[in-house]
Amino acid sequence: MTSQHTGTPDQPAPGQKAAAQPATAQTTTTAPPVPAAHSPKISAERARKFGSWYYAEHALKVMNGYRWTLLAYSVGNPVMYLFAMGVGLATLVDSNSAQSAFGGVSYLAFIAPALLSSATIMAAATEFTYPVMDGFKWRRVYYGPHASPLGVHQIVNGYIIAIAIRLFLMSVIYFGIVALFGASPSAWGSLAILVAVVCGLSFGLPLMAYSASITEDKGQFALVMRFIVTPLFLFSGTFFPLETLPVFLRWIGWISPLWHGTELGRLLTYGYAEPLWLTAIHVLYLVGLALLGWVLARRVYERRLGK
Secondary structure (H helix, E strand, C coil), rough: CCCCCCCCCCCCCCCCCCCCCCCCCCCCCCCCCCCCCCCHHHHHHHHHHHHHHHHHHHHHHHHHHHHHHHHHHHHHHHHHHHHHHHHHHHHHHHCCCCCCHHCCCCCHHHHHHHHHHHHHHHHHHHCCHHHHHHHCCCCCCHHHHHHHCCCHHHHHHHHHHHHHHHHHHHHHHHHHHHHHCCCCCCCCCCHHHHHHHHHHHHHHHHHHHHHHCCCCCCHHHHHHHHHHHHHHHHHCCCCCCCCHHHHHHHHHHHHHHHHHHHHHHHHHHHCCCCHHHHHHHHHHHHHHHHHHHHHHHHHHHHHHHCC
16 A cells, blocks of 8 residues: 655645746835824914914815806906997097097096906905805804914904905906907006905905994895995996096095096006196005905904904
């Protein structure tokens, strides 16, 4: 009786060659390190230092959700006015008016800075009314950030920064369209973008303070649009020189941020002639009104949210 050695898978039988084993490369994968979260102390310090920019980022991300609507409203409306008044009506006005009637430039160049500033004012009127009240009343979006280390002043500043960025981007696009039509012959014309942003804030920040003080919506914002925004748009030298209005209506232009912003825009875009002291008044009025609105807004927010 012979015994047979079958061998094991690892040990072959006598007289048999070991089968070649396929070479297997051993690969080791290292998991990526998990980023460690900041400690509460560091997070609080960063919030206190950069809180305004954090809130501005939040507000911009919210706007990004309806960016196409913003673009259509903020740029589409003034561009249609530009085509209707500056291209269509301008043909009739230029052919039936003396060249000196609008400072020696075409009617299109005359109204373009006004439409640029009016676009920022209307956008500011939209962003500093219902969204501000929404932060206190409906969705109460201010109370969450206020429960964090962010201060009230950072919430106010952050929202203003976000709206200023929106106004700037909108003005850049609109000015580019204006420049394509040759309505800004001066080399300084691009500075009208900054003037338009300041013009929008000079109107929007006092409105922000007023909106923050409202506790019940009883149609106040509709009244603002009908009896403040619309008259300023019509009687601020937008479509014709303010001097052509009767004296009893000129005061509307004098107190209107739109008139001051429009005059500065015309000075920059085509060298509109005006005394230096009047230019200084335009700048001081716009900046002063914006600063006053900022201070009032902070006070109202602190009263409603607490310091």
